[in-house]
Amino acid sequence: ATTNAEPLLTSEEKPELQPSVISHTIRPVKPVELAFEHLDVSLYQLRGEKKTILHDLSAVFKPGTLTAILGESGSGKTTLLNELAGFDTVGYPIGKTYINGKEVQKKKMRKLIKYIQQDDVLPGVLTPREYLNYAAYFNLPEGLSPKFRKERSDEMIEMLGLSESKNVQTGSPGAGRGLSGGQRKRLHVASEIISDPPLLFADEPTSGLDYKTAHQCIDIFRTLADHGRTIICTIHQPSTDLFAKFTHVLLLTHGEIAYYGPVSEVIPYLAHHGLQCPVSENPANFLIDAVVDDTPERKNLIESYRTGLQHPIFADGLHLEDPFPKYNWFIRYRRNSLMQFLLLLQRSVKQQLRDVVLTRARLGASILVGIVIGCLYFQLGTSQDDITDRVAILFFILLFVVLTSVMPTVLTFPSNKAVFLREHKNNWYGVLPFYTAGSVSDIPPNIIFPIIFGTICYILAHLQYEVSKYLKFLLVVVLQAIVAQSQGVLISAAAPNIQAAVLAGPMTTIPFALFCGFLKSFDNMSILVSWIPYVSYLRYSMVALMRNEFYGLTFDCCDTCCCFLKKGSDVIDHYKMNENFTFDFWFCCFALCCFIVVFRILGYVVLRAKIKGVGLHPGRLITLILTKYKEKQNEKERVADGASGF
Numbered sequence: 001a002t003t004n005a006e007p008l009l010t011s012e013e014k015p016e017l018q019p020s021v022i023s024h025t026i027r028p029v030k031p032v033e034l035a036f037e038h039l040d041v042s043l044y045q046l047r048g049e050k051k052t053i054l055h056d057l058s059a060v061f062k063p064g065t066l067t068a069i070l071g072e073s074g075s076g077k078t079t080l081l082n083e084l085a086g087f088d089t090v091g092y093p094i095g096k097t098y099i100n101g102k103e104v105q106k107k108k109m110r111k112l113i114k115y116i117q118q119d120d121v122l123p124g125v126l127t128p129r130e131y132l133n134y135a136a137y138f139n140l141p142e143g144l145s146p147k148f149r150k151e152r153s154d155e156m157i158e159m160l161g162l163s164e165s166k167n168v169q170t171g172s173p174g175a176g177r178g179l180s181g182g183q184r185k186r187l188h189v190a191s192e193i194i195s196d197p198p199l200l201f202a203d204e205p206t207s208g209l210d211y212k213t214a215h216q217c218i219d220i221f222r223t224l225a226d227h228g229r230t231i232i233c234t235i236h237q238p239s240t241d242l243f244a245k246f247t248h249v250l251l252l253t254h255g256e257i258a259y260y261g262p263v264s265e266v267i268p269y270l271a272h273h274g275l276q277c278p279v280s281e282n283p284a285n286f287l288i289d290a291v292v293d294d295t296p297e298r299k300n301l302i303e304s305y306r307t308g309l310q311h312p313i314f315a316d317g318l319h320l321e322d323p324f325p326k327y328n329w330f331i332r333y334r335r336n337s338l339m340q341f342l343l344l345l346q347r348s349v350k351q352q353l354r355d356v357v358l359t360r361a362r363l364g365a366s367i368l369v370g371i372v373i374g375c376l377y378f379q380l381g382t383s384q385d386d387i388t389d390r391v392a393i394l395f396f397i398l399l400f401v402v403l404t405s406v407m408p409t410v411l412t413f414p415s416n417k418a419v420f421l422r423e424h425k426n427n428w429y430g431v432l433p434f435y436t437a438g439s440v441s442d443i444p445p446n447i448i449f450p451i452i453f454g455t456i457c458y459i460l461a462h463l464q465y466e467v468s469k470y471l472k473f474l475l476v477v478v479l480q481a482i483v484a485q486s487q488g489v490l491i492s493a494a495a496p497n498i499q500a501a502v503l504a505g506p507m508t509t510i511p512f513a514l515f516c517g518f519l520k521s522f523d524n525m526s527i528l529v530s531w532i533p534y535v536s537y538l539r540y541s542m543v544a545l546m547r548n549e550f551y552g553l554t555f556d557c558c559d560t561c562c563c564f565l566k567k568g569s570d571v572i573d574h575y576k577m578n579e580n581f582t583f584d585f586w587f588c589c590f591a592l593c594c595f596i597v598v599f600r601i602l603g604y605v606v607l608r609a610k611i612k613g614v615g616l617h618p619g620r621l622i623t624l625i626l627t628k629y630k631e632k633q634n635e636k637e638r639v640a641d642g643a644s645g646f
Contacts, residue, residue: 063228120185
């Protein structure tokens with residue numbers, strides 16, 4: 001068949017890659033052929049209606065190819081890529097996946113895959129050199145020297161043209177400082193290809209990039225493919241010359257394959273089926289437009305592709321060598337858990353030290369608010385009027401510590417979580433080392449800032465000047481800060497986005513403050529809520545501080561006023577902290593430690609649930625349950641029909 005379409009560039013006519021993009025140090029890898037057969041992805045909506053996202057897909061991605069997945073919006077491009085990679089899967093997939101002719105499970109296959117997602121989520125305060133050094137430590141095998149890892153990261157910097165910006169902090173998109181969008185994309189690519197993965201996925205790698213940067217990105221992928229790797233990309237409306245850089249194209253339409261084969265043959269193939277590409281039109285746009293409507297030509301393309309498949313689909317890959325290592329194939333990560341923890345701890349501490357804005361804000365707030373509260377309750381005495389003031393300053397100290405520990409966490413943890421999810425799914429490190437390293441690195445700020453704030457308030461308010469009481473006061477304040485920070489981690493792990501986390505922070509703190517014993521007396525509390533103070537961490541902190549402060553004090557009485565509270569023990573009795581809450585100081589400290597452990601464990605469990613895709617969204621959970629229920633019902637019906645002879 002002939003066509004009037006604009007001829008695509010052949011591999012000999014393609015412009016040479018720039019020296020900053022190509023490198024002679026690309027290492028050979030074991031070839032990987034990825035095949036999938038009868039892949040079907042569907043889910044059941046809340047009303048029980050079945051929605052098919054991908055329908056009966058089969059294809060083979062051979063080593064040494066760079067494949068573009070094209071299709072209109074909603075055709076299932078990203079869903080296909082996610083299902084093959086085992087990332088962010090939706091619904092209930094059915095089908096088989098093969099690596100070099102052998103069926104494999106997604107969990108094992110992910111050991112060969114690196115997935116470059118569309119969003120370039122990177123630590124904002126690290127430089128490209130530092131980030132690639134960490135990537136080398138996480139992704140290269142154990143036993144290699146630090147010198148070799150550094151050389152490898154330097155090779156990536158040179159190969160992807162990041163030499164001029166290797167010591168510039170990555171920054172955040174739209175912040176006006178840091179790397180440009182193209183540099184961030186190349187750094188993202190470098191961090192994943194540093195381990196020489198034989199199978200590389202990329203979701204719309206050119207989105208948001210200018211013409212030159214988009215070509216550089218695809219040039220990198222083409223160079224890697226020419227060195228034996230299997231690379232698959234989804235791409236949105238590529239230009240003619242950009243589309244010509246791909247070796248193969250997979251055309252998706254409404255969740256079905258209309259064409260898969262070499263780029264050089266797609267225009268003649270469509271012309272053979274009655275779809276002529278005009279000379280002036282972009283071939284990639286023509287392909288998408290040709291199958292967007294439900295036409296006879298579209299149905300003919302889908303049927304022709306299915307009938308033209310060879311079976312078994314994975315036969316050609318049987319002669320290839322097994323790409324999985326012969327030893328320790330069940331180990332998911334390159335480094336052991338202890339080394340992962342130490343590397344993550346080092347990186348987390350470095351990020352905190354470089355986050356100057358947040359550090360200065362917390363330090364300034366601790367000093368300024370400490371002075372304000374201290375001056376407001378300046379030099380408290382032992383008169384009857386000072387009793388309420390002493391209780392009030394203890395309450396406001398605790399409330400400030402809680403808010404300044406929860407809010408920074410809900411503002412910073414989501415960005416750390418986004419980086420973690422990308423790196424974890426690409427097999428950099430495990431959940432427990434990340435969570436433990438973050439918990440340990442958060443301890444120093446939650447000790448230093450509360451001590452500064454508490455000391456200022458303690459001195460200015462003239463609370464009891466005894467070393468033992470002062471140290472006990474700081475102990476409670478520090479424990480309270482760590483409890484609140486643990487609560488912030490739990491909120492951030494559960495919240496779907498930063499906006500929800502910021503809203504949930506104060507909403508979950510206010511109930512604890514209401515039932516701490518200062519704003520509401522136990523005597524006037526309804527039986528329906530009388531149990532809440534026992535699960536309020538602020539209640540335990542308030543009891544500990546009041547017992548520490550008031551025991552040993554004697555208050556003055558005057559002739560013109562009623563004198564009911566002569567001793568500190570009388571104040572404790574007045575606030576019902578002996579009759580209804582008979583826990584001593586050290587038990588309260590133990591209770592705060594228990595809150596820390598519980599919040600940390602819950603945060604870890606929620607984070608793991610997020611990774612496994614369970615989530616906490618009721619709609620998604622119900623959809624998952626309905627999907628699996630319907631599949632079981634359909635299976636039972638098929639078995640019953642087979643038994644009855646139909």
